[in-house]
């Protein structure tokens with residue numbers, strides 16, 4: 001009886017790994033943002049606005065996975081699209097970094113979730 005239950009869980013786990021949106025279960029793929037970085041969660045950037053000096057590399061870290069490493073994580077894809085065209089590309093984990101070498105205001109949003117998921121970098 002116990003062995004049967006284990007087998008069922010193991011098979012469910014295998015199917016969970018096969019889906020494109022489910023991450024490997026051996027480790028948690030959420031990435032804590034570095035100091036001064038921005039966390040990408042469902043569906044908000046934290047902090048949404050940030051001011052940095054010219055020459056700063058700002059890093060975004062994806063924390064859009066829910067669930068746990070045993071039963072499988074489901075990770076939601078987000079991207080960062082700046083008004084000037086720079087983009088992170090669509091990703092459901094990992095990080096993205098952009099260096100701002102010119103002063104100005106750089107609004108951005110996630111094209112999947114629209115204006116509700118947006119932020120802005122002010123460079124001075």
Ligand SMILES: [Cu+2]
Pocket residue numbers: 043077078079110111112113114117
């Ligand atoms: Cu999004």
